[in-house]
Amino acid sequence: MEKRRGLFQRFLDLVEKVGNKLPDPFILFIGLSLLMIVVSYIFSLFNASVVHPGTGEELEIQNLLSGEGLQFILTSMLDNFTGFAPLGLVLVMMLGIGLAEKVGLMDYAIRKTILSSPPSLVTYTVVFVGILGNLASDAAVVLIPPLAAMVFYKVGRHPLAGLAAGFAGAGAGFTANIFIAGTDALLAGISTEAAAIVDESMVVTPVDNWYFNIVSVFVMTIIGGLITTKFVEPRLGKYKGEAVEDEENEELQNGGKGFRNSIIAGLSYIALIVIVISLPNSPLRGEDGSIVPSPFLDGIIPIVLFFFIIVAVTFGITVGRIKTGKDVSDYMAESMKDMSSYIVLVFAIAQFIAYFNWSNLGTWVAVNGADYLKDINFTGIWLIIGYIIFTALMNFLITSGSAKWAIEAPVFIPMFMQLGYHPAFTQVAYRVADSSTNIITPLFPYMVIILAFIKKYDKKASIGTYISLMLPYSIAFLTTWVILILVFYYSGLPFGPGIYPFL
Template sequence: MKKKGVFQRFLDVVEKVGNKLPDPFMLFLGLAVLMIIVSWIFNLFNASVDHPGTGETLPIRSLISGEGLEFILTSMLDNFTGFAPLGLVLVMMLGIGLTERVGLLDYAIRKTILKSPPFLLTYTVVFVGILGNLASDAAVVLIPPLAALVFYKVGRHPLAGLTAGFAGAGAGFTANLFIAGTDALLAGISTEAAQIIDESMIVTPLDNWYFNVVSVFVLTIVGGLVTSKFIEPRLGKYEGDIVEEENTEELPNAKKGLIYAMIAGLSYIALVAVTVLVPNSPLTNDDGGILPSSPFLSGIIPLVLFFFIIIGVTFGLTVGKIKSGKDITTYMSESIKDMASYIVLVFAIAQFIAYFNWSNLGTWLAVNGADFLTSINFTGMGLIIGYIIFTAFLNFLITSGSAKWAIEAPIFIPMFMQLGYHPAFTQVAYRIADSSSNIVTPLFPYMVIILAFMQRYDKKASIGTYISLMLPYTISFLITWIILIMIFYYVGIPFGPGIYPHL
């Protein structure tokens, strides 16, 4: 047997350690129990912290006490139902899930790739992969095999198409031209964490939008270059035969449905734009603008929901997938069913964060952590880059982006706020680290699926093949994103409407 290389042995260790971690729900229940014990220990030593905003001295409160037990029992339901990301994500999925169930997203993705000029094919695959995160995990399953088939049909190596599509959908997951469910989810968790320091601080789903839009085009170019300059030369000419043709059957009137959906969507956007621009608009603030806060920004999630419902219903009616209002309800219900595991996970996450906040441990860690970093003069972009690299490696053990952010946000957002950084800026640093390393961790749940697709075209493909093909994308995307965040930082470009690195 051929001796494994150092890197392969390293991956074996990562997989072994990662497999020993409990299910995310049990992990957060365990963390909640740990928080109860830690709060009790800190309380024994009379630990306290001066609140940076009010100057009030806050003792570390023990959850193993009469007061703590009362909080655990009386707050449990409120912790769950009041957890900000829960409502945001479920509302977003009502609209996006509808467009997915009626076939609009699938059809739009297929036509965008198949109609692409040959010289733009690689870049189109990466671009569509990145935008595909509107369909959440569905994009990771749908786009790579479709891209492989398209590459095969034009005489190029199908694995190059597969990896390009997977890189866009997996490593480029956090970028988009539109406000997606990821923005709502992370912003909700960030808001919860930021309010440990400032109860009035709100992170909206729009706060990283400018950075995300620029990232789409930059990563599209980088992903295309990596595919053509590194991946395709490594693979060489494809000599195999396709095992099974994809089902390319289309819905009746799908083309007409897409056109009608686009007209309906653009009409809705125009209506919203006109409503915002009219004098004394109910969507603007007292000054007639939308920044720094306005009903338009506060209501962005319902506005986006209505957009997806409009285009989804229009397409569904045209192709015959929607024949009555009951069909709309059914499709929306199915999309919420897919979120069942997330809802269960949120219950545990909400308790953990609530215990963390109530005990004042979050404030203690933030203030003392910030003081330590200041004392060793480790601030500025060096600190941010160090945090990005740390999170990228942590992705090898905890692959759930929301779960990992639920752990990191209550620590790093308050800590960095103490150093003067806006929580939305910390959120950007987290997002690029988490997203870029998704595709190379053996614990990524879709790795097995992608490997199975690889083996359709190359029966000898193994995890080594998988890692060797995806690693160039991870390294390139991470380096590119670090350079991009530095450009935004030093040039003074806002990361979102009115959002800059410093508070």
Template sequence: MSEKRTLFQKILDVIERVGNKLPDPFALFIGLAVLMIFVSYIFSLFDASVNHPGTGEELPIRNLLSGEGLQFIITSMLENFTGFAPLGLVLAMMLGIGLAEKVGLLDYAIRKTILKSPPFLVTYTVVFVGILGNLASDAAVVLIPPLGALVFYKLGRHPLAGLAAGFAGAGAGFTANLFVAGTDALLAGISTEAAAIINEKVTVTAVDNWYFNIISTFMLTIIGGLVTTKIVEPRLGKYEGDAVEDENTEELPNAKKGFFAAAIAGALYWAIIVAVILMPNSPLTNEDGGISPSPFLDGIVPIILIFFVIIGMAFGITVGRIKTSKDVTHYMTEAIKDMAGYIVLVFAIAQFIAYFTWSNLGTWLAVNGAEFLESIEFTGVGLIVGYVIFTGLLNFLITSGSAKWAIEAPIFVPLFMQLGYHPAFTQVAYRIADSSINIITPLFPYMVIILAFMQRYDKKASIGSYMALMIPYSLTFLAAWIILLLIFFFTGLPLGPGVSVYLEQ
């Protein structure tokens, strides 16, 4: 007899069936681009127009099916792709971060941080390292949870609690970090493209959410540790199983020396950067000697890229993985190969956003949407929390963070700008919902991998076991993040260097 399914399981089944019927992200954005073409045609039939909020100019909805529109589609296609701001930012970041990952530096740092942690700090260390692990992108989701399980198992604690703590940090805490990561550059580029619909002078940089992310890192570390010790471990009870664990303790020769060499090289690099910033009439500061705004912040992605190249080369040379310049090229090439799927997706995303902008549909939707929200007085806390919850629910259908933001940004960034909010604020509201809820969606691609790790310790582990394990992290992370977002909202704390909740008037 089959086990009777609960209402929650039935809801998940429906979500999974609906989500599975959605096309892959590339086809989805091609479909959205085609939809924009027909929507622009329908709007043009009614001579729809909108007054630009910045210039006051009346902008008609331009028909993409007209002769002018077809010319735009054909002649702008390559420029839409190559000029798409996130493309260069992300690929540049991955040249550096990818090199550090491929030579083994990030793997070594993650392993040693967890395995050498004092027992009383293990839980918090696993969550903390999981959060920082997003520097290695998706690799952290595969590497850190099984390491957390191994450490807990060796300490006589339930290994599934360690696995859950690691996955909560790497998965649900994906958007937080002490460092500027590739995700920051990727989302900032999309936000800038969307902001241009209203004001081309408004830009979002990779550090515009940095202060918020730093605070989030420590907040989620504490919450993740408490959820593990107060909720997850008591529920799991004492571990009675007998697992055969592959520890994979093989280490690169001279890895310890390589790590110290990387640390010294990195410290010297930042010392030089700081010295240049502090020098009189520094080329990295503004006319007043400040760094917000400044060439330093404008060039933060290349500066971080060079940092990762330096520490990656220092480690790689010391451990013997880099012997000639060809090796550096090889590892960077491998890192870019890993981004092939993203590059293909960007082609479709770029066309969709370009059509949305050229047709003036984005401006029309932002202006009219903002006026409607103001007319019903739904512009404050309720709007912010409502948007976060909306994005969280959308995770159950679309799990790709960049794809989802590429859909939402052209709509919500201009809309929130019309209400006076900075695009970086809209972006951070999106990020907290996307990051915290993704791990409990049936379509999350790493659910199957984590479930396989779980079955190494519990042969009967199922999707229900997975959901019961991860829901406490997901919901507590989201609740804490909403509170933190509201604290920034009410206090006016900067989200990043020189960036507040509101646009400057």
């Protein structure tokens, strides 16, 4: 047993060593853009071409080092950046979600939900809140685990079990939510850009994985709770360490009225939307009265934005954090500051994808890759499962979900479209793989923070303690999600409004 753990530990050390040698994501995509330029030149020397599957047109690989290529690089740079689909989607979403976070609504809602949970349901509540916490983006990973540890300690249970449950929900369950989150907008935008390599009319919307995500929330809540109570907690035993004082947020303890008012305001807004949709000849319905497609789905991002603004402003005014209109704009500006690193990264990602598309290398890889998979008879659902495993392993080298998807999407979405798969289905496969192994990769940026929380309760804890705590959740989440995809796949259930595995 010790020998196995030693071998695994050496494997983790190797992964950490290799991963640490990877450049910053911005530099990585600059390097990939330069690589595209060189590869396009090499392919052009051999007069490589590919037949476009949609139009039947023969496309030559275009040389980015040619005069025409250099003109494209210079004249398209700004358009590549400002026209990059995920940029506007994510920034608009974060105006609302960021406002809710800055006024303290997210923090209060998380604390209120966990601390008010009945002891018999506290484990499942912790996982549930952790999963929904991705609305607050990475803030949930920092806030929920230590709070869950304290709650477990207060009810006489091992605090590390609570910390693990909270981190599993916030980290491994990151992709799921009942609500439309910033992650949905971000990934959908990248997916749309990638799908355009094959079909420029193909659009992946932020709601295309919504049904699957909603089901995932409840399934993963149950799985996370069972892993905590059946595996993690019995292994930890009874806690014999010293007590750790809770770090209460005193200012928000008086936010009950604000929370209540924000719920009322949010429900009133939802009721108004439902009424408008239900009206005869509703402007939010399609021409034939349908919901899929419809202006409602096309405008889901602004609708969600207004929801978060309404509940955030209501909460902020009630608790005294918003006194004037300037306070609202100041909080929104603060949330945009938090997105500065993302904006910088998008500039590099946008150039890489644009070069990939313009050179026709994306189409070449997609068509030839699909043909190869057909030749070896590696298609069907086992191909998707293989892709999930591949992405889960890639998480040990590149932990940024958006960066990894920006690399994978231009290759796998067009390739799988050639095999008949809908881009939103490929996106689902990516999301479950990326999310599941977040919590066990040593390169996860919040690993050090979680390890510090663990050390509060176990002074001798190390990375081995961390991995042993989180590995059962990672395996269980990934396995369950694969099974859930199979259930949707074979039962014909839609992954989102009008979205099925095949085109």
